[in-house]
Amino acid sequence: MKMQLAEIAHAVGAINDFEQWGSVSVTSVAFDSRHLQPGGLFIPLTGEHDGHQFIQSAIDHGAVATLWARDLASAPADFPVIQVDDSLKALQTLAQYYLSKINPRVVAVTGSNGKTTTKDMIAAVLSTQFNVTKTHANFNNEIGVPMTVLSMEPNTEMLVVEMGMDRPGQLDFLSQLVSPDLALITMIGEAHIEFFGTRDKIADAKMEITHGLSDDGVFVFNGDEPLLRERATELTQRQVTFGQQGTDDLFATDVTGTPTTTSFTTNQWPEVTFTIPMIGTYNVNNALAALSVAMLYRIRPESAKQALATVSLTENRAEWVTSASGAAILSDVYNSNPTAAKEVLTAFSQTPVTGQRYVVLGDMLELGDQADAMHASLASAIDATKIDHVYLVGPHMLALQAALAQQQPQLAVSHYETTDLATLTVDLQNQLTADDQILLKGSHGIHLEQVLASLQDSSEN
Numbered sequence: 001m002k003m004q005l006a007e008i009a010h011a012v013g014a015i016n017d018f019e020q021w022g023s024v025s026v027t028s029v030a031f032d033s034r035h036l037q038p039g040g041l042f043i044p045l046t047g048e049h050d051g052h053q054f055i056q057s058a059i060d061h062g063a064v065a066t067l068w069a070r071d072l073a074s075a076p077a078d079f080p081v082i083q084v085d086d087s088l089k090a091l092q093t094l095a096q097y098y099l100s101k102i103n104p105r106v107v108a109v110t111g112s113n114g115k116t117t118t119k120d121m122i123a124a125v126l127s128t129q130f131n132v133t134k135t136h137a138n139f140n141n142e143i144g145v146p147m148t149v150l151s152m153e154p155n156t157e158m159l160v161v162e163m164g165m166d167r168p169g170q171l172d173f174l175s176q177l178v179s180p181d182l183a184l185i186t187m188i189g190e191a192h193i194e195f196f197g198t199r200d201k202i203a204d205a206k207m208e209i210t211h212g213l214s215d216d217g218v219f220v221f222n223g224d225e226p227l228l229r230e231r232a233t234e235l236t237q238r239q240v241t242f243g244q245q246g247t248d249d250l251f252a253t254d255v256t257g258t259p260t261t262t263s264f265t266t267n268q269w270p271e272v273t274f275t276i277p278m279i280g281t282y283n284v285n286n287a288l289a290a291l292s293v294a295m296l297y298r299i300r301p302e303s304a305k306q307a308l309a310t311v312s313l314t315e316n317r318a319e320w321v322t323s324a325s326g327a328a329i330l331s332d333v334y335n336s337n338p339t340a341a342k343e344v345l346t347a348f349s350q351t352p353v354t355g356q357r358y359v360v361l362g363d364m365l366e367l368g369d370q371a372d373a374m375h376a377s378l379a380s381a382i383d384a385t386k387i388d389h390v391y392l393v394g395p396h397m398l399a400l401q402a403a404l405a406q407q408q409p410q411l412a413v414s415h416y417e418t419t420d421l422a423t424l425t426v427d428l429q430n431q432l433t434a435d436d437q438i439l440l441k442g443s444h445g446i447h448l449e450q451v452l453a454s455l456q457d458s459s460e461n
């Protein structure tokens with residue numbers, strides 16, 4: 001971005017006299033002082049601590065100005081300050097102003113699973129024809145979405161923004177903030193069901209992404225999900241469905257896979273075989289979502305094919321890496337919930353291996369009073385004839401351990417507390433050989449990425 005401080009001050013409704021600094025040029029924003037770039041505007045937010053206390057760090061990292069939601073007397077002397085009532089609201093207001101200034105077409109993506117993967121795929125296919133800005137990593141909430149908007153270069157033509165939620169009303173706010181031209185829902189699972197109770201209520205909350213959709217906008221969704229089909233009938237906007245069934249506008253045919261790629265054709269372009277660098281039929285759905293957007297924005301299928309084949313994906317989403325001992329690790333450690341865990345367990349169990357197949361499953365969080373039943377249900381995706389040892393982490397996984405003991409008593413199963421990742425790591429390091437493969441899957445809060453890092457670290461093995 002490139003704006004003068006006077007323009008920013010007017011946009012956010014500054015309550016102090018900023019005129020003396022009006023010509024200061026701002027080229028980026030950051031809410032973490034450690035991420036400030038020279039020319040940046042510091043936006044102090046309040047988390048466990050108050051961000052205002054890091055103003056000197058922000059200045060040291062190159063900040064040329066700061067928002068300030070505290071008394072001016074506490075602000076740094078002789079430094080450009082824009083005083084506001086609420087810095088988070090100011091961030092969001094500034095983003096809305098900047099969005100109207102750049103005026104890109106906006107594609108908004110949500111869903112219980114697949115948001116980040118689909119966002120990356122959509123950005124890849126659109127980038128063959130447009131200047132695209134997309135959400136960085138998983139920046140998808142009331143802080144992440146405005147940060148994404150403000151990361152746009154002035155020549156941005158398409159903004160692909162991921163929207164997350166774990167409470168009703170959050171997507172309504174985010175959708176109204178960016179007024180999408182295209183709203184997309186990948187699927188309805190069980191993520192954060194603790195705060196909703198049923199998948200119906202999750203579907204209601206996900207549909208909020210259409211609240212900011214323009215009248216001539218388009219709603220794109222997984223047509224294989226009845227909860228979405230029935231809710232889509234209430235919309236007046238144009239709709240496009242994708243999925244694996246012949247009733248969808250865009251559906252896959254002839255799906256084939258290898259451990260590292262999945263290929264498919266579609267009803268819309270039967271002569272074109274698409275290949276994605278990912279395991280799992282579920283990722284075909286993410287690619288179909290992206291191809292639906294490509295179709296709507298008239299991207300040539302050959303261009304979309306090339307873009308998907310070389311898509312740059314966010315790490316730790318069914319990503320193959322190698323352990324220090326040479327074993328193949330399927331890292332799916334960013335997050336977990338029942339649908340996601342079953343999908344990746346099924347895909348992993350089908351990959352050819354010369355050695356052993358191991359699975360590490362961390363607790364799935366935010367499932368509420370359904371947690372134990374949902375953890376036990378993973379047993380249906382674990383086949384003792386294909387998996388040699390299951391390592392479980394967390395209190396909820398005790399329910400799965402009990403289910404496996406009852407249903408497949410011959411299967412080797414170990415359980416660890418969430419505070420016991422070091423012991424699990426040593427046990428795995430002692431077990432893994434170059435012929436083996438291992439799946440790591442668990443909720444963000446279980447931090448299996450620590451186990452992953454240790455397994456990859458040759459100095460530890």
Ligand SMILES: CC(=O)N[C@H]1[C@@H](OP(=O)(O)OP(=O)(O)OC[C@H]2O[C@@H](n3ccc(=O)[nH]c3=O)[C@H](O)[C@@H]2O)O[C@H](CO)[C@@H](O)[C@@H]1O[C@H](C)C(=O)N[C@@H](C)C(=O)N[C@H](CCC(=O)N[C@@H](CCC[C@@H](N)C(=O)O)C(=O)O)C(=O)O
Binds near residue numbers: 032044139
């Ligand atoms: C409020 C905030 O800023 N949080 C960020 C903060 O975390 P924390 O509270 O621990 O900060 P501190 O108390 O340490 O510091 C307070 C502030 O001071 C800043 N600061 C600190 C030290 C320093 O030296 N200099 C500083 O300037 C600091 O940055 C704070 O602003 O810091 C963490 C580290 O930087 C951030 O990770 C944290 O950011 C939170 C998680 C956040 O929301 N970040 C967004 C950009 C984002 O989109 N993050 C996504 C995850 C979003 C997510 O979880 N989505 C859910 C669905 C939506 C749920 C929604 N209800 C929600 O709450 O998010 C999903 O399922 O996908 C991401 O990073 O992946």
Ligand SMILES: Nc1ncnc2c1ncn2[C@@H]1O[C@H](COP(=O)(O)OP(=O)(O)OP(=O)(O)O)[C@@H](O)[C@H]1O
Binds near residue numbers: 285334339341
């Ligand atoms: N279409 C899908 N259907 C079911 N599961 C999926 C799908 N896409 C991805 N997953 C699973 O969800 C995991 C997370 O993928 P991704 O990060 O793209 O989703 P997300 O919605 O952004 O997740 P989060 O909300 O946790 O950030 C994947 O590693 C995979 O296990």
Ligand SMILES: C[C@@H](N)C(=O)N[C@H](C)C(=O)O
Binds near residue numbers: 335364366443
């Ligand atoms: C990443 C964050 N949005 C999330 O899903 N947190 C839950 C509790 C988790 O850690 O899985």
